[in-house]
Structure formats: structure tokens, C-alpha cells
Amino acid sequence: MASSSSLHGYNIIAKPTGPACNLDCRYCFYKEKEALYAGNDSFRMTEEVLEAFIRKYIESQSLPPEVTFVWQGGEPALMGLDFYREAVRLQKKCSNGRQINNSFQTNGMLLDDSWCEFMKCNNFLVGISIDGPEDIHNYYRIDHSGRPTSETVMRGLELLKKHGVEFNILACVTRQNVKRPLDTYRFFKEQGIRFIQFIPVIERQPDLAAEELGLQLAPPPVSGQEDSTQVTEWSVEPAAYGDFLIKIFNDWVRTDVGSVFVMNFEWALASWMNSISPACTFSEICGRCLVIEHNGDVYSCDHYVYPEYRLGNILNDELEQMVESEKQIQFGRGKEANLSAQCRKCDFLFACHGDCPKHRFMDLRKGRSGISYLCNGYKRFFKHIDPYMKKIRQLLKQGKPAKMIMDLSKKTAIKDVSR
Numbered sequence: 001m002a003s004s005s006s007l008h009g010y011n012i013i014a015k016p017t018g019p020a021c022n023l024d025c026r027y028c029f030y031k032e033k034e035a036l037y038a039g040n041d042s043f044r045m046t047e048e049v050l051e052a053f054i055r056k057y058i059e060s061q062s063l064p065p066e067v068t069f070v071w072q073g074g075e076p077a078l079m080g081l082d083f084y085r086e087a088v089r090l091q092k093k094c095s096n097g098r099q100i101n102n103s104f105q106t107n108g109m110l111l112d113d114s115w116c117e118f119m120k121c122n123n124f125l126v127g128i129s130i131d132g133p134e135d136i137h138n139y140y141r142i143d144h145s146g147r148p149t150s151e152t153v154m155r156g157l158e159l160l161k162k163h164g165v166e167f168n169i170l171a172c173v174t175r176q177n178v179k180r181p182l183d184t185y186r187f188f189k190e191q192g193i194r195f196i197q198f199i200p201v202i203e204r205q206p207d208l209a210a211e212e213l214g215l216q217l218a219p220p221p222v223s224g225q226e227d228s229t230q231v232t233e234w235s236v237e238p239a240a241y242g243d244f245l246i247k248i249f250n251d252w253v254r255t256d257v258g259s260v261f262v263m264n265f266e267w268a269l270a271s272w273m274n275s276i277s278p279a280c281t282f283s284e285i286c287g288r289c290l291v292i293e294h295n296g297d298v299y300s301c302d303h304y305v306y307p308e309y310r311l312g313n314i315l316n317d318e319l320e321q322m323v324e325s326e327k328q329i330q331f332g333r334g335k336e337a338n339l340s341a342q343c344r345k346c347d348f349l350f351a352c353h354g355d356c357p358k359h360r361f362m363d364l365r366k367g368r369s370g371i372s373y374l375c376n377g378y379k380r381f382f383k384h385i386d387p388y389m390k391k392i393r394q395l396l397k398q399g400k401p402a403k404m405i406m407d408l409s410k411k412t413a414i415k416d417v418s419r
Contacts, residue, residue: 298313
């Protein structure tokens with residue numbers, strides 16, 4: 001059984017189809033992971049792995065009254081509905097009286113009435129990947145024949161609405177669509193979408209480590225070693241990403257507080273409220289969000305699915321021992337331990353905590369820690385929202401609704417006050 005020390009507050013992203021996907025998005029960081037399993041299998045989680053994962057995951061969650069399963073890919077819908085019917089059956093069997101939640105991240109291409117009926121009946125929260133209006137979405141998100149996908153995805157979105165399935169939107173921000181923040185944001189609002197998350201796309205050109213693994217993108221940098229700073233042509237530029245968030249924030253803070261929830265702003269508010277960030281990207285330490293691949297292999301993080309970060313296999317190893325292993329603990333603590341001197345002196349360290357270690361490849365020198373590629377962009381964004389966040393915090397502490405910030409913002413620009 002799990003010890004009382006720390007298994008509270010961790011989760012696992014399950015990838016039942018591994019990197020296999022029915023799309024060929026040009027910016028995808030995960031599809032190349034097929035090379036790590038080349039010729040090994042068909043990228044489908046077996047019933048044996050599924051049962052072991054569900055049983056051990058629930059058993060290891062000794063403290064929370066609710067246990068959440070997160071299904072991702074690749075494209076998890078490729079497993080078919082029967083797989084998830086069996087998953088739900090096993091969850092009920094192993095729940096031991098606790099509430100079980102399911103989150104399902106999909107590209108939306110395979111959604112139909114049967115899928116949506118099942119998800120509604122079993123209270124699935126669905127995340128659907130849409131990058132914006134048709135021309136923005138289709139720029140990178142294509143199928144294996146090079147055909148656009150927006151029309152099919154939007155059809156899936158309408159089916160989710162029709163069946164009353166709870167959903168949110170995950171939108172990737174690239175060098176191409178970063179130029180059109182308000183087109184993107186207002187498109188989502190026109191679709192009646194209330195929960196949105198903007199994810200910056202950042203990948204480095206392949207290096208020697210990538211070539212040795214047969215991969216096309218560089219793995220995460222290693223602190224204290226010089227790594228390439230050459231990013232892919234689709235990677236968003238730092239200042240542009242900061243401005244993207246600022247322009248959307250300006251629209252949101254004047255018209256949509258309390259009615260549209262942009263997770264990037266919610267995460268920031270948590271930091272200004274001195275709460276632990278819900279996003280591992282901005283938390284002080286990491287290592288509490290692991291990944292289980294289709295064959296049962298468990299890795300330190302979604303962005304660290306490389307041989308050196310493999311912790312074991314669900315069929316052969318105890319989950320709690322992998323999560324609480326010294327290897328994983330050091331992985332998580334490394335985020336704070338390897339902060340650069342520049343980060344430690346930054347006024348916005350409380351909001352960023354140096355960003356994801358995967359992105360810390362700027363200014364890397366021998367014996368020194370790197371800084372986030374997005375550092376300048378985040379500083380622009382945090383500096384801009386600082387007075388607004390302080391005012392929202394003040395409103396909340398006074399027992400007033402955060403949406404009051406809208407009237408204040410319309411009347412005059414919020415001026416900075418001491419934190």
C-alpha cells in the first residue's frame with residue numbers, strides 16, 4: 001500500500017495508443033516517439049496492462065476522495081469505445097468507494113453520437129484540440145494525406161455540445177498563429193467555448209542525442225551542458241507569445257471575467273494569490289505528473305519520454321515505488337535546484353518558477369543552469385497583468401467577485417500597487 005508520506009497529489013497521463021495518431025500535425029512532439037518502440041508492437045494497450053494500471057493507480061491514491069484518470073495520446077480514441085467501457089468497468093470494480101473521474105484529450109476526428117453518449121453517461125471531461133478559425137487550425141493540423149481537419153473537428157465539437165458533454169479547448173500557439181490572438185480568442189467565444197488553454201509550441205532542432213535515438217527533435221536540455229538553441233520553424237517566438245497573451249488578456253479583463261476561463265490567466269491568478277500553481281509548468285517543483293505508455297512503461301513526465309527517464313513497467317513494478325523512487329524525487333526537485341541565478345533574482349519568480357525545465361536551453365554554459373526560452377515573453381506578460389492581478393486579489397479578499405475588475409478596467413487602466 002502507499003505510504004502516508006507523499007502519494008497524495010500526483011497523477012498519471014495514460015497513453016493507451018502511445019504516439020499513434022490519425023493526424024499528422026506538423027508540430028507534434030510526440031509522434032516521433034514511435035521510433036522508441038520501432039517494430040515492437042501495434043501501439044495498443046492490452047487488457048493486462050489496463051487492469052494493472054487501473055488497480056495500482058487507485059490503490060496508490062490513498063488520500064484523495066476522488067481519483068482522476070487522464071487519457072491522452074497520440075489519439076486515445078483509436079482504441080475504440082469498448083476499451084473505455086472496460087476501463088470504466090474496472091474503475092468501478094477497484095474504486096473502493098471513491099469517486100472516479102475521467103479526462104479525455106482528443107483531436108475530435110472520431111467523435112460521433114456513440115462516443116458522446118458514452119462520455120456524457122460516464123461524466124468524461126473532454127479536451128478537444130482546436131487551434132482557432134479554419135485557416136489557422138488547418139495550417140498545421142492535417143491528416144496523413146495532407147488534408148485539412150477543421151471541418152471534421154468542428155463537427156465533433158458540435159456533437160459534444162448536442163449531448164451536453166463537458167469540454168474544454170486546448171489551442172497550440174505557433175509562430176504562425178501567434179500573429180492573430182484576437183481572431184483566435186473571439187472565434188472560440190463565438191463558438192460558445194468557456195474554457196480555453198493556450199499552449200506554446202517550442203521544439204529544438206535535432207542534436208546528437210536525438211540522432212542517436214532516431215528522433216527528429218532534440219530531447220530536453222541537461223543543466224550545466226551547452227545545448228543548441230536552434231528551434232524549429234513552427235516554434236513560437238518569446239516576445240510574440242507574450243504579446244499574444246497580453247492582447248487576449250486585455251480583451252478578457254474588460255469583457256469576459258467570470259464567463260470565459262482562460263487557464264493561462266487562472267494559473268497566473270493562483271500565483272498572485274500565493275497558491276500552489278495548478279500547472280506543473282509554473283509550480284516550484286515538478287515530478288508529480290507522470291506518464292504510462294501503451295505497453296505499461298512509466299516515465300517521469302510527458303515531455304521526458306526517453307530511455308533515461310523510464311522508471312519501470314506497471315506489470316513488473318509497484319507504482320508507488322516508481323513514483324516515490326529517488327530517481328523521480330530528484331527529477332522533481334531538479335526544477336528548483338537548477339534555477340539560474342537570473343531566475344532567483346527575478347521579480348516574477350513566484351509566478352513562473354523558471355518555467356518547464358524542457359524549455360531552459362537559453363544561456364546554457366558549462367557549469368551553469370539555463371533560462372527558459374520564453375523568459376522575455378513571460379516577463380512582458382507578467383509585468384502587464386501584475387496590477388490587474390493585484391486588484392483581483394484585493395477584490396477577492398474583500399469578498400467581492402473578480403468580475404468587478406471589468407468595470408474598473410473599462411473606466412481606467414489599473415495602476416500598479418504594492419504587492
